[in-house]
Amino acid sequence: MNAPLQSRQQILERIRAATLDCAQDPAMRAEAYAALPRAYTRHGQLSAEARLKLMIERLREYDAEVVETTPEALPAAIAAQLAASGKHIFVAPYGTPAAWMVTAAWQITGFEWNIDHGLTTAEIEQAEGVVTAASCGISDSGTIVLHHSASEGRRVLTLLPDWHLIILRASQVVETLPEYFARFQQPSGLVTWISGPSATADIEMTRIKGVHGPRFLNVILVRDKS
Amino acid sequence: MNYSHAELDPRKAHPFPKAVLPVLRNPQLRKNVAHAIDVIQTKRARLVAEKDDWQELRTAASAIRAHALENLGAYLEQFEERCTAAGGTVHWAADADEARRIILDLLRQEKASEVIKIKTMTSTEIQLNPFLEANGVSAFETDLAEIILQLGGEEPSHIVVPALHVNRSQVREIFARRMGLKNLSDDPKELTNAARTYLRQKFLAIPTAISGANFLIAETGSVAVVESEGNGRMCLTLPRTMITLAGIEKVLPRFQDLEVMLQLLARSATGERMNPYTSLWTGVTAGDGPQSFHVVLLDNERSSILAKAKQRQTLKCIRCAACMNACPVYRQTGGHAYGSVYPGPIGAILTPQLMQMKFAQSLPYASSLCGACYEVCPVKINIPDVLLELRAQVVNQERGRAARYFDPMYVGLRIANLLFSSARLFHAAQRLGRIGLGLFTRKDGWIHSLPSIGAKWTQTRDLRGLPDESFHEWWAKRGPQPDKEAK
DSSP, X not given: OOOHHHHHHHHHHHHHHHTTTSOOSHHHHHHHHHTSOOOSOOSOOOXXXXXXXXXXXXXHHTTXXXXXXXXXXXXXXXXXXXXXXXXXXXXXXXXXXGGGGSSGGGGOTTOEEEEESSOOHHHHHHOSEEEEEOSEEETTTXXXXXXXXXXXXXXXXXTSSSEEEEEEEGGGEESSHHHHHHHOSSOXXXXXXXOSSOEEOTTTTOOEEOSSSOSEEEEEEEOOOO | OOOOOOOOOTTTOOOHHHHTHHHHTOHHHHHHHHHHHHHHHHHXXXXXXXXXXXXXXXXXXXXXXXXXXXXXXXXXXXXXXXXXXXXXXXEEESSHHHHHHHHHHHHHHTTOSEEEEOOOHHHHHTTHHHHHHHTTXXXXXXXXXXXXXXXXXXXXXXXXXXXXXXXHHHHHHHHHHHHTOTTOOSOHHXXXXXXXXXXXXXHHHOOEEEEOOSEEETTTTEEEEEESSSHHHHHHHSOSEEEEEEEGGGEESOGGGHHHHHHHHHHHHHSOSSOSEEEEEESOBTTBSXXXXXXXXXXXXXXXXXXXXXXXXXXXXXXXXXXXXXXXHHHHHOSGGGOSSSOHHHHHHHHHHHTTTSSOTTGXXXXXXXXXXXXXXXXXXXXXXXXXXXXHHHHHHHTTOGGGGGOHHHHHHHHHHHHHTOHHHHHHHHHHHHHHHHTTBOTTSEEOOOSGGGHHHHTTSOXXXXXXXXXXXXXXXXXXXXXXXXX
């Protein structure tokens, strides 16, 4: 077996020898990259209203539950979702906006809340539900994007609980995937694109909801001014 | 019930025409495959049709992948630099043996006796699981299809839905036997739940995971994994240590390139607008996920494929499996006959090349060259063109071998070559053929059965008998005709 560095050098040598026909200096590479054909649809054509309608429609096709609300009514909407979930133990990221917590929603009797200031995996595994923010919604595919910031939660927090409630603001919803990439040119180190609850079609191509990720995806769409 | 197959090692596999026979005689298997393929194809067709810019996306994807390959060395070095800066460790493996050893060494450093895995075809390419087992490490697959295969002692027959050849009652039988669930029904929902319960404790308890990669991003040093079930997210999030095995060709120049790839991949692979989960991570993140992260970059003959102008496009592949779903040959045979983890049209060109054309030479012939694979390929790999190129190479290998004189096909073509080169010989052969074949031609003008090697044709189709007179003979007999146009 080769020494580790030897393999690295050997592979790169082989690649270089194999691509002698191609431009090798950085300036030419950048130029070639910039000249790549990109005639696909970048910007959506829908009105703001139609864009949100499509987002909701797509989410529902994935079997996600969606409700709409206003910024003022958000805490009450969260409370209603929690009450309807049938779950009792919840977790939330440490950066959950204080405004969401102003009403009694977060102290309703019978609910147990654990804010993630470094919860252990075992503690998160005990939780039945999680409430988080999101970074973006993409209506074309009904996708919600998490960058796992302070209000979106660590990856494990959004994964173990069986019920995930996402608070998505209307101003965060774009129509196309390229619009998401245009909005976030400096990517976060961690990204999770979520399109509906966990699913599989491995047995006879029958789509079954809920394998390992959350089996229930609920979304509150907040009509802020975009 | 035993429907197991030899491990998918192209070095040991039978040639395709022989390997395919058990499948063709197994109506249940063919039915399972055809059903799955029909479902995917219907969904894919609907979702591709709704995408007005599908061809533009294909053109962009093809160009991005070609550009990445043309500049592969630079982009890999950039990936290595950025990934390392973010706390990851990059290893380079020239071949399968080296990749297996690197991974085993990492597992030994972790004192790991068990490891959980996200579905990775590349790990099957290097036969990782048997190697780990032999060295005292139990590898647990976590993708539902992979569990079915692992528990059932089966091999994958498709790169996206690897257990599509197994139906629900067969899954029930495997799970009932291996998980000790006697009362399990064959309801896919119940079967899926059984898998969820079976794996939950493993996710929470096993601190080391192995994944593949759908994309490596040079610009950021990130890795992207595309999945449906959440087993990927579990493996990427819960363990202490993460090892990613990726072919060197998986690199994309920039994060933004995903806007093209993700739109094409899910639609092509499973007929969804977007797969449920796509995860991207960059080195290690304090307080979130594995704190030790390794990438093993695998060459294993990819750089040799890169060196050949026409064949280089093979490496553009993003493993969506649209080509096998569209292939009329795959639909009839399923994946096992290809004797490789990569079946279908892409496998027919990739496998022999990974084997340096020393094995799997029958695969370039496992195609009718109808071009359906090229038409659906989201990165526009001209598979028929590469198939023809590889066929030419196989024929070249056979040139100069004495054994060729015993091959009826070769001898027949040499004789044809001679006859076609002279009008006199050709006409003589026609007359002889008319007499010879006349003995077998029935009253309806068709030959229904021929003896000896001729039977290879007539056992599956009839042959029209030679006419009593050729065009040439008729023309000569007809003599000069008055020219009607002349004044």
